[in-house]
Every structure is written in structure tokens, then in C-alpha cells.
Amino acid sequence: MPAERALRIGVGGPVGSGKSSLIAALCGALAEEIKLGVVTNDIYTTEDAEFLRSTGVLPVERITAVQTGGCPHTAIRDDISANLEAVEELEEATGPLDLVFVESGGDNLTAIFSPALADVQIFVIDVAGGDDIPRKGGPGIARADLLVINKTDLAPYVGSDVSKMVREASERRGDLPVAATSLRTDGPHQVADWVRTQLAAFRAHGHLHSSMEGVPDHHHDHVH
């Protein structure tokens, strides 16, 4: 059954790991083939939304911001009403859209998206945050549908071991994908391909089964 709304991809991760830059790069890579919108969750008003608008990758009206009252966790997990409303209003005003990115306010390792808000989610960490982060774990690192380890070009300068980060992340994640990349030097192609695959599956089935659900072998009432 085809979906009647846009696919919603959550992008979470710590402050400064490159969430906004990833979304800007993905919009640049995908905007010609996919009609995109972005909802940001900022600490102060509309910083991230303004950054994205300033990059010119999307028409400004397709980028909107919600205020989180200093509770970025709450806004994407415990009380998602403001985000759901923002996504729906964005689709009504500019739609139909194929895909909406919901960017979390930069936070620590425990923030994840409610499955009622994000169909699938990307968790973004970076080598400069310390190469022990995958070992520390957390729900985003262990179970996000895609883990991006960003800024690999900086690894020699900050004393981080990228292969160790990928290995330790994979130990936690089983078969779930890990993308070690430098958005600055490699571009977003690896992640863009993953997004295309998700969108194709969403269009084919009308929904996706996120790895965050943690029940990969539950029963289906339909054939995939």
C-alpha cells in the first residue's frame, strides 16, 4: 500500500557531530530527485533552521523549526506533539513531500526519536568527540537504523582510531549499517544512497520497520 504522507527520517546525535551539515549535504544531493522538507529542533529559537535556509539547498518555506523549551529529548521522544504538528503543517503548506528530515536538538548519547515521529533514524557521531563513544553505547549507537561516524578526515589530528570506532560500533549493532565518512571530503553519497533505499522501501510498503523497534522477526500480515 503506498504511503499517503512523506517518509520521516530522524537525525539525532551529540552537539557538533554534523547533523545540520549532513542534512544540508543530503538536501543538496537529493533535492533534484526527491521533494524534501526539514523540521529542526533548536535549543534557542531557529538557529539550525536559519543555517539550513542560508545554505540555499531548499526553498526557505520547506524548512521549519519547533521550540523545545530546553528539552530536546522530550520533543522527539516523550512528547512529540509539536514535532508531529510541524511535520503535518509543512506537508500541508508545501506538499505533497516525499521525505521530511526531523533534526533533533544537539544532545547527549541517550536521545532517540519516538517511532511515532520518525519512521527510521540516523544517529550522527564524530571522531573528534572521542573514539570511545561507540564503546560507551546508548540506544542511538546500538540501534539507530544508520550510524554515521563523521569527520573521519580529522582522526589523525585528534588521535582517534576510526577502524576501532567502526569495529566497536558494529559489535553493538550486529548487522545494522555503520557509515564512516567525512562529509567535508567525501560528501554525503554513502548516506544519500541509504536514504534512497529507505524511501524506495517506504514507497513500496507504505511503512518501514525501524531497527529501533527491536523486534526484527515479528509477524507480518503482508508480504514484503
Added chain:
Amino acid sequence: MDPLTLLLADSRFPSGSYAHSLGLEQAVNDGLRDVPAFIRARQRHVAHADARFAVEASRGHVFEQEWYMRTPSPALRDAARRTGSQLLRSASAIWDLPVTKTPRPLALGIVAGAAGIADEDTALLALYDDAATVASAALKLLPLDPAVTARWLADLAPDMARAAARIAADDGPLPAPAAVAIELNAPIHLEQRERLFAS
């Protein structure tokens, strides 16, 4: 006590209010430090009337135009419509209710009516919703012990109980108080660059 009253009073019930300070953020920007006084002022000038509107809405009298007439600031109207529809969104998963952009106190009354909550408790919910939202926001705006903000609400309890009983029994004309400073400051708050709260 009806457990559904507890459910609706619980800040863990998702209804969007965590993103709002109900004017406290701008008041703090302007130098306010006596938050309990601010909460009491809101009770007198905003929440008592809102509670009456909530009770009326719970009985099926949704006086939306009358509520707007008492809330001239477009910024406050918009904030109340957002938290109202966000409350209705979660409540519609429990009761058969449409999700509309209805101002918060009226939405709260509609939900209380659907839940079958008694008039006095409906009034109390509206009064407590207002006070607890401000007290919770204060923790993010000022250096405070969270036990102290809980104490503020406890100190307010006798007044809230008396007001709720009076409001539930009130069949006179709808009250028309004014919170001029809060109305005037709402659009100024929206212009602040470093702003944690949506209102």
C-alpha cells in the same frame, strides 16, 4: 479521586506544555525574580477565567470567540491554540475527539468532559496546568532547587482548591480579567533571539 484527573494533570501526559513558559521567560528577561508572585498574578488575571472557560467547555459550551476577546495578543492566541491542539492530539488516542486548533483552556475542558471529570476537578486542572507550567519553566530560566518550585505549588494548594470550588459553582457572566503586561510582552518575547520557550 478519579485517576483520569491525575493522568491529565501529569506533566508526563504529552501535551506540548513543556515548551512554554506562559510569559515567564520574557518577565525574567525584564528582571523578574519573584516567580511565585508571577504565578499568583497569572492565577488571578488569567487562570481563574481560563478555569471557568474550561468548566463551560466540559459541559459542551465551547466559548471560543469569547475566549479570544479576552486574549487580544495574537502571540498568546497562537501559543494557546498550539498547546490546545497538542493536548487534543494525545487525548484523541484515548477518547473520540477531533484534533482542532482550540485554545488550551477550552481544549482542556473538552478533554475533561470526554473523560467525565467533575466540574471542580476540571477547574482545578486548568488552575494547576497554568501554575505548574510556569513553575517547571522557572527551573530552566533561573538557578533554582526543583524542590523549591514544588513547594511553590504546594503553597498555592489552598487557594487553588478554594478557587476551583467557587469557579465550578459560578453560573454568572463569564469573567473578563486583564493581564496587560503578559499580553504586551508576548510579541516582544517572540523577537528575542536567545529564547528557550515558545511562549
